[in-house]
Amino acid sequence: MKLKIKAQAGSFESSDVLIMVEPLADGSGRRVELESIVMQQFGDDLLAQINKDLDVFEISDVRIIVNDKGALPPTISARLETALKRSAGIQSGTLN
Amino acid sequence: MESKKNTFKRRTMLYIPGNNPAMLQQGSVYGADGVLLDLEDAVALNQKDSARILVSHMLKYISYEACEVTVRVNHIDTPFGLDDLKQIVPLQPDAIRLPKVETLDEISRIIKLVEEIEDEHNLPHDKMNIHVMIETALGVQNVYDIAKYSPRIDAISIGGQDLAADMQLVKANDGVGIDYARKQIVMAAKACKIDVFDTVYVDVENEEGLREEAEYIKKLGFTGKAIINPRQIEIVNEVFTPTEQEIRKAVKIVKAFERNKKEGIGVFAVDGKMVDAPVVQRALRVLEMADIELADL
Amino acid sequence: MKNILQRDIPQELEGIGVLEPFEGAFTKLKKGWMEEATVPPPNKAKLPHSNKVCDNLREAIIKTQPKNGMTVSFHHHLRAGDSILVESIKILADLGIKDITLASSSLTSAHVGILPYLKDGTITQIYSSGIRGELGKALAEGVLPKPFVIHSHGGRVRAVHTGRINIDLTVLAASASDIEGNATGSHGPSAFGSMGYAAIDSWYAKQVIVVSDNIVDYPCVPQSVSQNYIDYVVKVDSIGDPSKIAGGTTRITKAPMDLQIARLAAQVIEHSGELKDGFSFQVGAGGASLAVAKYIRKTMKRREIKGSFILGGITSYGVDMLNEGLFRSIFDVQSFDAAVSSSLINNPFHIEIPAGLYANPFNCGCMTNKLDVVVLGALEIDTDFNVNVITGSEGYVRGASGGHSDTASGANLTVAVCPSFRGRIPIVKENVHTIVTPGESIDVLVTERGICVNPKRPDLKENLVKSGIIVKDIKDLAKEVEQITGKAKPIENEDRIVGVVEYRDGTIIDVIRQVKQ
Numbered sequence: 001m002k003l004k005i006k007a008q009a010g011s012f013e014s015s016d017v018l019i020m021v022e023p024l025a026d027g028s029g030r031r032v033e034l035e036s037i038v039m040q041q042f043g044d045d046l047l048a049q050i051n052k053d054l055d056v057f058e059i060s061d062v063r064i065i066v067n068d069k070g071a072l073p074p075t076i077s078a079r080l081e082t083a084l085k086r087s088a089g090i091q092s093g094t095l096n
Numbered sequence: 097m098e099s100k101k102n103t104f105k106r107r108t109m110l111y112i113p114g115n116n117p118a119m120l121q122q123g124s125v126y127g128a129d130g131v132l133l134d135l136e137d138a139v140a141l142n143q144k145d146s147a148r149i150l151v152s153h154m155l156k157y158i159s160y161e162a163c164e165v166t167v168r169v170n171h172i173d174t175p176f177g178l179d180d181l182k183q184i185v186p187l188q189p190d191a192i193r194l195p196k197v198e199t200l201d202e203i204s205r206i207i208k209l210v211e212e213i214e215d216e217h218n219l220p221h222d223k224m225n226i227h228v229m230i231e232t233a234l235g236v237q238n239v240y241d242i243a244k245y246s247p248r249i250d251a252i253s254i255g256g257q258d259l260a261a262d263m264q265l266v267k268a269n270d271g272v273g274i275d276y277a278r279k280q281i282v283m284a285a286k287a288c289k290i291d292v293f294d295t296v297y298v299d300v301e302n303e304e305g306l307r308e309e310a311e312y313i314k315k316l317g318f319t320g321k322a323i324i325n326p327r328q329i330e331i332v333n334e335v336f337t338p339t340e341q342e343i344r345k346a347v348k349i350v351k352a353f354e355r356n357k358k359e360g361i362g363v364f365a366v367d368g369k370m371v372d373a374p375v376v377q378r379a380l381r382v383l384e385m386a387d388i389e390l391a392d393l
Numbered sequence: 394m395k396n397i398l399q400r401d402i403p404q405e406l407e408g409i410g411v412l413e414p415f416e417g418a419f420t421k422l423k424k425g426w427m428e429e430a431t432v433p434p435p436n437k438a439k440l441p442h443s444n445k446v447c448d449n450l451r452e453a454i455i456k457t458q459p460k461n462g463m464t465v466s467f468h469h470h471l472r473a474g475d476s477i478l479v480e481s482i483k484i485l486a487d488l489g490i491k492d493i494t495l496a497s498s499s500l501t502s503a504h505v506g507i508l509p510y511l512k513d514g515t516i517t518q519i520y521s522s523g524i525r526g527e528l529g530k531a532l533a534e535g536v537l538p539k540p541f542v543i544h545s546h547g548g549r550v551r552a553v554h555t556g557r558i559n560i561d562l563t564v565l566a567a568s569a570s571d572i573e574g575n576a577t578g579s580h581g582p583s584a585f586g587s588m589g590y591a592a593i594d595s596w597y598a599k600q601v602i603v604v605s606d607n608i609v610d611y612p613c614v615p616q617s618v619s620q621n622y623i624d625y626v627v628k629v630d631s632i633g634d635p636s637k638i639a640g641g642t643t644r645i646t647k648a649p650m651d652l653q654i655a656r657l658a659a660q661v662i663e664h665s666g667e668l669k670d671g672f673s674f675q676v677g678a679g680g681a682s683l684a685v686a687k688y689i690r691k692t693m694k695r696r697e698i699k700g701s702f703i704l705g706g707i708t709s710y711g712v713d714m715l716n717e718g719l720f721r722s723i724f725d726v727q728s729f730d731a732a733v734s735s736s737l738i739n740n741p742f743h744i745e746i747p748a749g750l751y752a753n754p755f756n757c758g759c760m761t762n763k764l765d766v767v768v769l770g771a772l773e774i775d776t777d778f779n780v781n782v783i784t785g786s787e788g789y790v791r792g793a794s795g796g797h798s799d800t801a802s803g804a805n806l807t808v809a810v811c812p813s814f815r816g817r818i819p820i821v822k823e824n825v826h827t828i829v830t831p832g833e834s835i836d837v838l839v840t841e842r843g844i845c846v847n848p849k850r851p852d853l854k855e856n857l858v859k860s861g862i863i864v865k866d867i868k869d870l871a872k873e874v875e876q877i878t879g880k881a882k883p884i885e886n887e888d889r890i891v892g893v894v895e896y897r898d899g900t901i902i903d904v905i906r907q908v909k910q
Binding site for chain 2: 013077
């Protein structure tokens with residue numbers, strides 16, 4: 001997936017997560033900035049999950065800002081997918 | 097047409113906004129018979145993608161246990177409807193709910209699309225049910241033809257808010273304006289031997305009003321009702337669950353029927369009232385709603 | 394050494410002394426008496442017609458001759474509205490008093506103002522049944538040189554009797570008092586209801602000050618504390634924020650999750666076999682716990698059941714049930730809302746009781762022993778049904794032991810209610826961070842995702858299953874929760890013990906270690 005613009009998905013609501021993605025120049029690598037109300041308990045899991053999802057979408061150069069309010073794994077994946085698709089301009093079936 | 101045997105009770109179906117993770121992950125715990133994961137009216141127009149993706153991930157992750165899971169997609173002629181189908185149909189929830197169906201042409205187009213998607217994914221055509229919502233005056237006029245179009249349609253539902261708007265009703269809270277539509281839709285469903293659901297009751301604080309409306313629509317013949325707040329579930333479930341007195345009476349009738357059947361008697365009396373086939377049928381329905389097996393009697 | 398719940402308890406802890414490990418809820422009680430020596434209450438004398446009234450709190454405190462290393466106690470009946478505790482500590486700090494042991498029956502959000510005095514050596518130890526917010530965070534981070542002690546309401550009375558809590562000065566706020574210190578919380582502009590936790594302090598403290606914004610003609614009636622125990626009386630302009638002291642009625646929650654759990658809990662109670670004429674009942678003040686009363690009220694009406702008494706912390710909801718004739722009486726150790734106080738003063742069947750009668754294990758029978766059904770909340774519960782109500786998911790102190798272990802040990806049916814997870818944090822899990830109430834005291838757990846019966850109660854399980862209630866194994870529920878949330882990494886601690894959790898009989902059920910920063 002080729003990221004083009006800054007984009008975000010999700011919210012600050014409880015059990016949700018706000019994810020912002022920003023494309024980076026080739027070779028910059030992944031910069032994940034993680035903030036979570038369950039950092040102590042699930043910080044490592046969250047990072048692993050985000051990296052795994054990025055692998056699936058074959059994204060290696062990106063800045064991701066995560067503000068997690070205790071979202072479950074499906075919500076993390078869904079918000080990340082939405083933000084990435086919005087950034088890549090391949091989201092469909094929605095109004096901007 | 098054969099009546100589809102549905103394994104779910106369908107007294108209460110709880111709407112859950114498709115873009116709300118907190119509610120999606122807890123949808124099954126409130127005691128509703130079914131959940132309606134909503135991609136349509138409960139989702140802002142610029143979050144349709146987000147909700148669609150979220151609901152897909154949730155469907156794969158969360159077990160809704162004994163709840164029937166229905167996803168309400170957007171109308172096929174909106175910019176969102178086709179994407180909804182493409183994303184949701186492969187996940188095969190128990191049913192998808194189609195809003196604002198008005199004509200035979202629409203329903204045939206949608207079902208064709210659904211089955212094309214199923215074919216692409218090597219999925220059967222007979223697993224996922226289709227619920228049709230009637231929310232316009234035109235839809236009400238065509239409801240029987242729509243309902244009988246496909247055996248996959250195992251329930252129809254009235255969308256009261258949109259129908260009132262379509263009818264240009266200014267004050268719609270008392271339900272007078274949509275009363276004809278309710279009865280028409282019930283009749284169409286009964287003619288097709290499928291389930292029929294009532295619209296939501298929007299005044300969440302008014303528990304008495306909700307109970308009255310639930311009792312009224314039960315009398316009209318509705319199978320159950322859509323719910324917009326978990327607090328409404330208990331009341332509607334109560335209304336649609338037979339009382340102890342009703343159950344006792346039904347047991348008596350069914351037992352007397354079984355006894356008389358052996359002796360070849362068709363019509364008999366219980367507590368001084370004549371009992372014939374329709375009365376027995378109603379008694380059997382009461383027992384079914386009370387989860388009582390005939391074998392247990 | 395390990396106690397019976399496999400928690401590591403040191404043999405001795407500086408600032409507390411020798412620790413006795415918890416050996417089971419009734420192990421010590423079975424003997425029929427308490428082995429620890431009790432301390433005598435102080436003997437005092439006053440000449441006829443001498444004056445107890447002081448111009449202000451500072452003057453009264455000076456008269457009690459405060460000294461370094463003293464223990465000062467308070468009650469928490471003013472809930473989140475109290476200003477007397479913080480004011481008293483400020484005065485003591487101002488007088489240069491150091492090394493104070495603060496022994497309040499509980500600490501609420503109103504008491505965050507003492508935080509600076511934890512840091513500057515004014516207060517060096519705390520005894521309380523509950524600690525929250527910034528205070529709980531600071532304590533878990535090890536702000537105090539001596540370990541704090543979390544006790545139950547019943548256990549506090551025992552601790553005063555044994556001298557573990559040896560009160561030099563108590564400052565007791567009242568909503569009405571006369572010049573001799575006969576005082577009550579049941580009337581006056583700041584009426585707050587029962588003064589049940591304050592009685593023991595008035596009897597045992599070497600110096601007793603009653604503070605009120607409302608000095609009434611002698612004699613004040615009724616008398617929650619009486620003049621023969623009172624040294625000084627102070628009239629103040631205000632004992633706190635009246636909107637938080639005397640604020641309205643407690644509403645039943647509207648949160649769908651709490652209501653759903655409460656509905657299930659009420660079904661469990663209905664089919665447990667305990668819901669019958671003459672049954673006694675207590676609910677906690679928390680969301681789901683209190684909401685159970687709403688459904689039990691309905692069920693009692695439907696089945697025409699009349700109960701005997703409601704016990705413990707009382708809300709206006711309980712008063713409504715008394716007035717409807719659903720229960721014969723209320724025994725009120727603590728009023729959760731001010732609407733209760735008018736019932737307390739006007740209804741002879743609404744009776745104020747001291748904490749010892751309520752829950753002290755070492756007497757000829759406290760009222761929690763007569764409970765049929767109690768409904769209690771939980772911050773965490775493990776697969777052996779051990780309950781944590783004191784430390785939160787990050788290891789900070791953010792709750793209250795209160796009457797949890799007292800009522801749980803006494804009731805025939807103890808129902809724990811909580812969601813199976815909150816946000817992403819598992820609540821039902823293999824291990825809880827801190828044990829307050831032992832699993833042996835919990836009969837059934839009700840969550841939104843399943844009802845679990847303690848294996849020691851096969852009779853209860855049978856009753857529930859017979860009535861069509863689905864019962865899950867708690868280990869299966871914990872697994873199911875872990876599948877949803879993922880496995881949470883345990884809280885990281887330092888080795889240093891910053892607090893201990895004392896069981897009601899005085900043994901140590903768990904320790905609280907410093908949270909790693």
